[in-house]
Amino acid sequence: MKIASFNINGIKARLPLVQDWLGEAAPDVAILQEIKTIDETFPRAVFEDMGYNVETHGQKSFNGVALLSKLPLEDVTRGLPGAKGAGREGVDDEEARYIEATVVGEHAVRICGLYLPNGNPAPGPKYDYKLRWMERLHARAEALLAQEECFLMAGDFNVIPQAEDAARPEAWEKDALYLPQTRQAFRRLLNLGLTDALRARTQAPELYTFWDFQRGAWARNDGIRIDHILLSPQCADLLEDVQIDKNIRAREKPSDHVPIWVSLAA
DNA sequence: ATGGTCGCCGAGCGA
Numbered sequence: 276m277k278i279a280s281f282n283i284n285g286i287k288a289r290l291p292l293v294q295d296w297l298g299e300a301a302p303d304v305a306i307l308q309e310i311k312t313i314d315e316t317f318p319r320a321v322f323e324d325m326g327y328n329v330e331t332h333g334q335k336s337f338n339g340v341a342l343l344s345k346l347p348l349e350d351v352t353r354g355l356p357g358a359k360g361a362g363r364e365g366v367d368d369e370e371a372r373y374i375e376a377t378v379v380g381e382h383a384v385r386i387c388g389l390y391l392p393n394g395n396p397a398p399g400p401k402y403d404y405k406l407r408w409m410e411r412l413h414a415r416a417e418a419l420l421a422q423e424e425c426f427l428m429a430g431d432f433n434v435i436p437q438a439e440d441a442a443r444p445e446a447w448e449k450d451a452l453y454l455p456q457t458r459q460a461f462r463r464l465l466n467l468g469l470t471d472a473l474r475a476r477t478q479a480p481e482l483y484t485f486w487d488f489q490r491g492a493w494a495r496n497d498g499i500r501i502d503h504i505l506l507s508p509q510c511a512d513l514l515e516d517v518q519i520d521k522n523i524r525a526r527e528k529p530s531d532h533v534p535i536w537v538s539l540a541a
Numbered sequence: 542a543t544g545g546t547c548g549c550c551g552a553g554c555g556a
Contacts, residue, residue: 395555
């Protein structure tokens with residue numbers, strides 16, 4: 276089972292690219308972030324015509340996540356539990372950043388798609404929200420780990436885990452993506468027993484998933500690795516391959532992120 | 542130090 280994550284930075288602007296990529300990469304499951312639209316205007320029929328089941332958790336203009344799957348998406352939940360002032364219709368967050376569903380192939384895999392808050396500027400209320408959100412994600416991971424089943428958390432974590440995950444780490448020292456507290460919260464997630472799929476397979480440097488639109492970052496390969504797929508122990512047992520589709524960044528009208536995917540014996 | 546670029550939508554914010 277091939278499972279891919281891609282921050283598309285707006286589905287309206289990215290539809291041709293996403294269609295081309297899905298046709299070529301043919302993931303069984305695609306986890307999308309920053310759809311930047313409401314559920315009603317997400318072009319679900321385009322993906323249904325390509326053989327995908329579609330579940331979205333959108334909002335107007337910002338954020339928004341979606342799951343596409345060739346197999347049925349079961350037990351879909353929207354929103355990360357634990358927000359202060361949780362409320363509307365079972366959704367636990369003002370910002371649409373989290374969706375879960377189960378896909379059943381040879382094994383059942385719980386898919387957790389997430390768009391973690393950027394957190395800049397730090398310090399400040401946005402950084403506080405990011406750290407609280409990471410605590411809530413930690414709690415959700417603990418709850419899922421207690422079930423001892425196969426699950427993965429994938430998406431745009433907005434975390435540069437280590438210096439080798441940035442072309443110029445010194446440029447990020449005061450940034451919410453790389454501050455010590457941010458990286459500690461990410462390590463705490465891994466220390467629960469989750470596996471960073473990419474780092475389980477390679478320690479190679481310069482494996483980036485994001486290049487800023489500004490300053491010719493792509494042309495200079497001034498990238499960072501902030502899109503991650505974390506595997507539960509039962510899921511890590513099934514890991515066959517992990518890759519970053521770097522070539523997608525060189526296309527017409529690219530996103531600033533590229534896809535990352537795992538292949539599981541599931 | 543600043544500005545540089547995108548996408549959302551139709552001004553300015555978020556990244």
